[in-house]
Amino acid sequence: MTVVLETRNLCKSFGGITATDNVTFKLEAGARHALIGPNGAGKTTFVNQLSGVLSPTSGTIILNGQDITNWSVRRRATSGLARTFQINQLFADFTPLQTILLAITERENAGSQWWRTSGARSDFVDESVTLLTSLGLADVMQQRVGSLAYGRQRLLEIAIAVAAKPSVLLLDEPAAGVPESDRDQILDVVDSLSADVALVLIEHDMDLVFRFAKSISVLVNGALFVEGTPAEIANDPRVRQVYLGEEELLHV
Amino acid sequence: MSAVDVKAPANGATARLSLLAGARWRWYEIAFWIVVPSLYFLAPTKLTLLSEILILGLLALSIDLVLGFAGIVTLGQGGFFGLGAYAAALMAKWGAGTAPLSDPLLGLAVAAGVAGIAGFLTSFLVLRGSDLTRLMVTLGLALIVDETANKMKWLTGGSDGLQGVLPAPVLGVWDFDLYGRVAFCYALAVLFVLFLVARQITKSPFGLSLQAIKGNPLRARTIGMPVNARLVAIYTIGAMFAGVAGGLLAQTTQFASPDMVAFHRSADALLILIFGGAGYLYGGLIGAGVFRVMQDILSNITPQYWQFWLGLVLLMLVLFVRGGILGLLRATRDRFFPPSSDKAAP
Amino acid sequence: MLTILFDGVAYGMLLFVLAVGLCVTLGLMNFINLAHGAFAMAGGYLTVVLLNKFGVSFYLCLPAAFVFCAILGAVLERTLYVRLYDKSHLDQVLFSIAIIFMSIATVDYFMGASQQIVNLPPSLQGRLEFLGASVGVYRLFVIIICGLMTIALQYALARTRFGSRLRAAVDDGRVARGMGIDVTKIFAITFAVGSGLAGLGGALGTGILSLYPTFPLKYMILFLIVISVGGTTTITGPFFASILLGVADVTGKYFLPSFGGFFIYTIMVAVLILRPQGLFVRGASR
Numbered sequence: 001m002t003v004v005l006e007t008r009n010l011c012k013s014f015g016g017i018t019a020t021d022n023v024t025f026k027l028e029a030g031a032r033h034a035l036i037g038p039n040g041a042g043k044t045t046f047v048n049q050l051s052g053v054l055s056p057t058s059g060t061i062i063l064n065g066q067d068i069t070n071w072s073v074r075r076r077a078t079s080g081l082a083r084t085f086q087i088n089q090l091f092a093d094f095t096p097l098q099t100i101l102l103a104i105t106e107r108e109n110a111g112s113q114w115w116r117t118s119g120a121r122s123d124f125v126d127e128s129v130t131l132l133t134s135l136g137l138a139d140v141m142q143q144r145v146g147s148l149a150y151g152r153q154r155l156l157e158i159a160i161a162v163a164a165k166p167s168v169l170l171l172d173e174p175a176a177g178v179p180e181s182d183r184d185q186i187l188d189v190v191d192s193l194s195a196d197v198a199l200v201l202i203e204h205d206m207d208l209v210f211r212f213a214k215s216i217s218v219l220v221n222g223a224l225f226v227e228g229t230p231a232e233i234a235n236d237p238r239v240r241q242v243y244l245g246e247e248e249l250l251h252v
Numbered sequence: 253m254s255a256v257d258v259k260a261p262a263n264g265a266t267a268r269l270s271l272l273a274g275a276r277w278r279w280y281e282i283a284f285w286i287v288v289p290s291l292y293f294l295a296p297t298k299l300t301l302l303s304e305i306l307i308l309g310l311l312a313l314s315i316d317l318v319l320g321f322a323g324i325v326t327l328g329q330g331g332f333f334g335l336g337a338y339a340a341a342l343m344a345k346w347g348a349g350t351a352p353l354s355d356p357l358l359g360l361a362v363a364a365g366v367a368g369i370a371g372f373l374t375s376f377l378v379l380r381g382s383d384l385t386r387l388m389v390t391l392g393l394a395l396i397v398d399e400t401a402n403k404m405k406w407l408t409g410g411s412d413g414l415q416g417v418l419p420a421p422v423l424g425v426w427d428f429d430l431y432g433r434v435a436f437c438y439a440l441a442v443l444f445v446l447f448l449v450a451r452q453i454t455k456s457p458f459g460l461s462l463q464a465i466k467g468n469p470l471r472a473r474t475i476g477m478p479v480n481a482r483l484v485a486i487y488t489i490g491a492m493f494a495g496v497a498g499g500l501l502a503q504t505t506q507f508a509s510p511d512m513v514a515f516h517r518s519a520d521a522l523l524i525l526i527f528g529g530a531g532y533l534y535g536g537l538i539g540a541g542v543f544r545v546m547q548d549i550l551s552n553i554t555p556q557y558w559q560f561w562l563g564l565v566l567l568m569l570v571l572f573v574r575g576g577i578l579g580l581l582r583a584t585r586d587r588f589f590p591p592s593s594d595k596a597a598p
Numbered sequence: 599m600l601t602i603l604f605d606g607v608a609y610g611m612l613l614f615v616l617a618v619g620l621c622v623t624l625g626l627m628n629f630i631n632l633a634h635g636a637f638a639m640a641g642g643y644l645t646v647v648l649l650n651k652f653g654v655s656f657y658l659c660l661p662a663a664f665v666f667c668a669i670l671g672a673v674l675e676r677t678l679y680v681r682l683y684d685k686s687h688l689d690q691v692l693f694s695i696a697i698i699f700m701s702i703a704t705v706d707y708f709m710g711a712s713q714q715i716v717n718l719p720p721s722l723q724g725r726l727e728f729l730g731a732s733v734g735v736y737r738l739f740v741i742i743i744c745g746l747m748t749i750a751l752q753y754a755l756a757r758t759r760f761g762s763r764l765r766a767a768v769d770d771g772r773v774a775r776g777m778g779i780d781v782t783k784i785f786a787i788t789f790a791v792g793s794g795l796a797g798l799g800g801a802l803g804t805g806i807l808s809l810y811p812t813f814p815l816k817y818m819i820l821f822l823i824v825i826s827v828g829g830t831t832t833i834t835g836p837f838f839a840s841i842l843l844g845v846a847d848v849t850g851k852y853f854l855p856s857f858g859g860f861f862i863y864t865i866m867v868a869v870l871i872l873r874p875q876g877l878f879v880r881g882a883s884r
Contacts, residue, residue, distance in 0.1 A: 051474065077476035089471040091464050097267055102464055103475045105457045111477060112485070114458040119271025126264035142270060160475060325688050377867070383687035384630055388822050392867040395819060399863060515815060519695055526692055560703030566696035570689050571681055 003062075004029050004198045005050070005081070005168045010059035012045055012222075019045040020056065021223035027168065031198040034213035036206075036233075038242060042222035043202045044086055047170050050200075051083045052076045064167065078107075082166035084157045086173045086202075092146030096137050096156050099145060100128040103163035128163070135159045135189055151182030158189060169193070170200045175208055187211065210234070218242065275455040284534065285444070292436060299432035305544045306439040307501045311517075312524040312536025313450055314493030319522075320530035321454055322486045323466030325383045327518050328374075328390030329494045331397040334513025335370055336363035336495030338401065338408060341508035344419040354420040356503050360442065363499030364492040371491020375484040391515070398513040413509030417502060428504065435504035442500060443537075446493060451533055453489070462486055523566055529576030538577055601732050602852050603845060608737040610844020611744035612806060614837050616799035616817065617824040618751065619792015621836040624825060625768045626785055629683060630690050633697035634796055634821055635814035637667045641797025642809045643705060646714045656719045660743070660801050667797025672790035679789070680782075698814045706811040714809040722805075736805055743802060747795065751833060764788060823866040 005027040012020035019042045027033055035043055048054040050061060052073040061069045068076055091099055104124045105111050119125055132141045135155050140148055145156065154174060161169055175186050190212060193199060203209050209216065209230075216233045218225040220242055226233065233239055291302055311333055318324045340359035347353025377389050401408045408414055421427040426434045453459050465472045465479050472479050502508040511517075520543070521536075528539025546565075550558035573580055620634040641663035648654040648662060674697075682690050722736040755761040767774040767781045775781050800807070807813070820843065828839030843862060850861040 053470070053474075073470075073473040074476055074478055077474055083474060085471075089468055089474070091467040091471065093467055094464070097271065098460065101271070102457075102460055106461070106475050106477050111457050111461045112482065114453045114456040116457060117272060117275045117452075117455050118457050118460045119268050119274075122264060122268055125268040125271060129264045129267045141267070160471070164475060319688075325691075327691070387630070387687065387691060388826055389867060391819070391822070392863050395863045396867065515819075523692070523695070557703045557707050559699045560707070563696040563699030563703065566692060566699070567678075570685075570693045570696065571678075 002029050003027065004031075004064055005200075006062040007050070008060040008062070010046070010049060010061065011057045012042075012049060012054065013057050019222050020049065021221065023059075023219075023222075023224050025217065025224065027198050027200060029167070029198055030195050031200075032212060032214040033199065034201045034203060034209045034216045035219060036203060036209055036216060037219035037225070039204075041219040043219055044172060045222075046219065047083065047172050047200075047202060050170060051081060077164060080165075080167035081170070082161035082164045082168070083170035084161050084172055084174060086176055088153050088157055090145050090153060090156060090160075092144070094145055095142050096132055096145060096148075096159070097125075097128055097141040099156060100131055100159055100163050101125060103160050104128055107164050131159055131163055134192075135162075136185060149182070151178045151185065154178055154182075154186060155189060158186075162193065166197060168198045168200070170202070172202045173204065174201070175203070175205055281534075284537075288537075289440060292433070296431075296433075299436040301544065301548070303432055303435045303439045303504050304501070305540045306436070306443050306537075307497050307504070308521065308524060308544065309537035309540035310443050310446060310497040310500065311494055311521045312528065312540055313447065313533065314490045314497065315521055315525050316530055316533060316536050317450055317453070317493065318487055318490035320525065320532070320535070321459060321466065322462040322483060324378060324483065324487060325386050326378070326390040326490075327387050327515075327522065328392075328394035329490070329521055330513055330515070330518030331390075331394030332367040332371055332491040332494035333498035333501075333517060333521075334394075334397050334401060334510075336367045336498030337502040337508045337512045338414070338498075339363040339366040339495070340419075340499030341414050341417045341502040342407070344417045344503060344506075345414065347420065348418060354418060355424075356419045356422050356438065359419060359503060360496050360499045363495045363502075365495075367495020367498070368488050368492040371495075372484065372488040374491075375487040378487060379480050379483055391518070394513065394515065394518055398510055398515070401510040401513050408508070408510075411510055413507055413511075414502075415507070417506045417508060419503045419506070428506070432504070439500050439504060442496065446496060447533070447537075450493070453486075454533060458482070458485075523562070525576075526566070526569060527576050529578030529580075531575075532578045535576055535578050542577065602849055604733055605737060606845030606848035607841060608740045608744075608844070609806060609848055610841035611741055611748070612799055612803045613820060613824060613844055614840035615744045615747050615802070616796050617821040617840060618833055618836055619789070619795050620821050621825055621828065621833065622764075622768070623785070623789055623792055626764070626771070626781075626788060629679070630687060630694070631679070632691060632694035632818050632822075633701065633814060634792075635817040636697060636701035637671055637793040637796040638800035638803075638817065639701060639705060639809070639811075639813040640670060641667045641800030642804050642807070642813065643709060643714065643800075644797070645801040645804050646709075646716055646809065649716050656716075656722070660798055663801035664794040664798040667800075668790045668794030670797075671793025672786065675786055675789040675793075698818070701814055702811045709811070711811055714804070716804040718805050740802055740806065744799075747798070748833075748837060755833060760784070760787070820862075823862055826866050827869050 003026050007023055007025045010020055010023040010025075011018070023046065035046070037043055045054065049056045052071060056069065059069070060067055063076065063079060063081055066079070068079070071079075091102075094102070098118075101119065101124055102111070104127055105121075108124070110116075110121070110124075129138070129141070132138050135158065137152065137155055137159060140152055145153065148156070158171065158174060161171075171190065174190060175183055178186060187208060190199075190201070190208075201209065201212060213230055215227070216230055217227045218233065218239055225242065226236055226239060228236070292299070295302065311329065314332075315326065315329050318326055318329070340363040343359040343362050344354045344356075347355070352358060374393055377393075378386050402411055404410075419428060422434060422438050426438070428434050461472070461477055461482055464477065465482060469479055498512060501512060524539040524543045525536045526539070527543055528535030528537065547558055547562070550561045554560075569576065575582070616638050617634070620631060624630060644663050644666050645656070645659040648659050649656055654662070682693050718736055722739055724735050726733045726735055726738065755765060763774070763779050764784055766777070767779055767784050771781050807817070810816075823843055824836050824839045827842065828836035846865065847862055854861070
């Protein structure tokens with residue numbers, strides 16, 4: 001398998017606090033990888049460095065063989081790295097249709113066209129509608145995003161990332177804060193994502209992790225604690241110990 | 253996954269129609285562009301005032317593009333207005349009233365060019381920083397233009413203003429007359445053309461991306477949008493619009509002075525836009541009309557103290573009314589005729 | 599040369615007393631009150647009225663201006679400004695422009711558009727020889743009063759219970775609230791004191807600053823320069839910025855009168871370009 005995303009000796013410190021401690025990590029094409037760890041383990045900080053929101057103190061990030069450590073958020077995005085946010089980052093005044101159309105238009109480098117009318121490209125619109133339908137957002141695609149139910153907004157958050165047709169997709173707690181009743185829908189969507197995309201799932205919910213992941217990394221105090229298959233992780237006494245203070249999460 | 257709602261557009265074609273519907277001309281838009289030209293016949297004695305309103309409206313429109321759509325707070329649009337005014341005035345002066353140098357359209361092109369270049373160069377300063385920094389940088393830049401106009405007496409005539417501004421006839425046919433007939437038609441034609449451009453911009457993918465940046469710049473970046481390039485582009489376009497407005501004022505009044513650059517010009521234009529409502533395109537135009545008419549009436553009641561009432565109205569607007577006149581109208585409409593679906597802003 | 603420097607320092611210290619309230623309120627509430635100069639104008643005109651119409655001593659006018667403007671500031675803060683804290687910067691700017699317009703028109707209505715001249719008491723007229731320079735007694739008085747005010751402010755901030763609470767609130771309003779500090783109350787008091795100081799500065803400066811109805815607009819720009827150069831997290835920053843600006847302005851006008859305000863505006867834009875985030879980290883992080 002080819003490696004699509006890689007970090008080498010990645011470090012990030014805020015003042016005296018080390019949030020990412022010498023992380024060397026590989027992600028293979030089409031992977032289903034979960035990144036877990038107790039609260040404050042530095043999972044989101046790690047993802048923020050991968051997507052370029054934060055720049056690392058030292059170390060290298062490599063995407064599809066290219067060193068992207070100093071690339072901007074935008075350049076990473078156009079090179080096949082997409083992400084969702086733990087806290088929704090949406091355009092509240094847009095409709096889901098407009099949102100996805102915007103993402104597709106930018107992907108196709110047509111976002112600076114001022115002489116066209118938005119929506120004139122039927123291929124873009126068709127793709128938007130298909131995507132929204134496949135994520136179960138067809139019925140609300142003409143409503144204002146800010147007025148949607150939270151679970152729907154989480155789905156749209158994923159849809160935006162998928163619209164970019166990424167080779168690597170970072171999902172930062174996709175089900176966080178979603179009511180139990182809507183949770184299955186999000187799990188279904190995550191399950192049904194294309195096998196070409198390498199997925200990294202940051203999650204607290206162990207049900208979701210073990211249902212979805214083929215491999216797991218455990219992050220503790222900013223450092224990679226242990227890596228392995230779900231079975232290995234579930235049976236690893238050290239992981240149990242790390243999670244003991246939290247709650248009995250690993251009863252699978 | 254949930255079943256698709258029956259009412260929702262099930263396929264791309266209907267979705268596309270609904271998207272394109274946002275760009276369709278509404279009846280009130282058509283009515284607006286019928287009423288405004290007919291003022292030529294309805295108020296033939298007020299043409300000078302009306303021309304001025306059109307020009308102020310264009311200036312406010314330029315701010316709407318930058319602020320209302322892209323969310324860049326600016327107090328410096330008067331600087332570009334002034335640059336355009338001086339550029340057009342100097343062209344007319346140097347040509348001594350004869351084509352080609354004094355040709356009004358050429359003058360406007362130069363005004364747009366000069367203001368556009370200034371806008372492009374300064375846009376990089378405006379990209380950085382918060383709203384506060386933007387306010388102060390734009391204000392500072394406008395003050396520098398103002399001060400330059402005052403001090404470069406050999407070029408601008410200093411605080412006395414630039415005399416002898418004689419534009420050639422429009423298109424070589426219509427000479428500017430004392431009653432402001434040509435001035436009105438000329439200003440209206442220019443405004444209409446630029447309005448069409450602005451309207452197209454806001455309904456395009458480019459316009460949509462600006463609103464996205466205004467709504468959430470972080471998300472805009474993570475979907476791969478070149479946020480800074482887009483902001484530079486709209487700021488430059490806004491500067492060109494303001495430059496044309498300044499050029500129009502210089503040509504129709506045959507005069508240019510530092511007063512055209514002063515702080516109150518930027519502030520007035522911003523107020524006009526807020527009066528009318530930002531983000532609607534028509535807000536600046538309607539605001540300009542209301543503002544100037546109000547100024548006229550209030551000045552008649554209390555000459556020179558009308559600023560007080562202006563301030564009071566503005567205060568009420570900020571405290572109690574969101575979105576200016578058009579925002580008020582929309583809220584009223586939504587109350588009495590609730591929209592069929594909960595649609596997003598156009 | 600020394601005389602110019604001296605005049606510049608006097609002007610700068612006056613600017614500091616005028617602007618310090620704005621700096622602190624901006625840092626504290628992230629609220630940009632462009633109308634701060636209106637309070638200074640109120641202090642100036644109050645002095646003119648008391649002095650020229652009622653013959654009150656100039657020395658009594660100063661505390662009167664402070665008290666009057668502090669009360670004015672407190673009333674406006676509680677009734678109007680308080681509604682603006684959670685609104686956008688644009689709304690705040692529009693609001694303060696409205697206040698500026700209304701204050702200009704009001705003063706114009708009651709006092710007329712012409713410049714106001716005050717007759718300083720004889721004890722403040724005349725010049726002194728000081729280190730080989732000819733020094734105006736009035737300017738020396740300005741420096742002494744402003745210097746005392748600065749020391750008092752610095753002491754109040756560094757040594758008193760209120761000062762430490764204020765600093766905590768400026769540093770991180772949310773944490774301060776969490777610790778049980780009443781930030782709203784602190785802000786109201788700070789706003790009132792800041793307005794009072796502006797009024798005092800306006801009164802004190804009646805002989806240096808030209809007092810027209812458009813005063814708030816003219817000095818708004820200088821205040822903004824002080825803030826952009828000095829920052830809003832300390833009061834030493836604005837202090838040095840004010841002195842620098844005062845000296846630069848006075849010497850600039852003396853040696854290169856044809857450049858006028860060009861010089862200081864360029865400084866302001868240059869600083870904002872070089873350190874926009876540095877000076878407004880708080881503004882940007884919000």
